[in-house]
């Protein structure tokens with residue numbers, strides 16, 4: 391989608407520090423990391439948020455979690471644990487309107503979130 395920063399990253403129009411890519415998703419390091427590991431896992435199709443997922447997207451979303459487990463293993467955060475976060479809308483703190491999943495790890499993460 392035009393003017394979507396993540397679509398531009400997916401198309402290669404804006405550079406990123408790539409961690410993983412396949413035909414369905416792109417994963418790259420967050421530009422403003424909140425933890426030693428902070429990777430964004432982004433479906434290549436422009437879906438605005440969880441609220442816009444349809445039945446055909448279900449396999450794609452489970453694929454995101456599978457990829458998250460592989461990246462966590464690769465980046466050696468799987469043993470100690472990590473967090474997968476998806477923010478939705480204004481109150482959820484979503485700032486980019488292209489669905490994405492934060493993979494956070496490498497330190498003890500607080501709960502509950504602020």
Ligand code: 5GP
Pocket residue numbers: 395404406407418419420421422423430476477483484485486487
């Ligand atoms: P949200 O707040 O929507 O859940 O997450 C958006 C995330 O995208 C933020 O953590 C922010 O740092 C990251 N971000 C925004 N613009 C860019 C960018 O151009 N490059 C990268 N790598 N991350 C970005």
Ligand code: ZN
Pocket residue numbers: 391394395396397398435436437487488
């Ligand atoms: Zn987009």
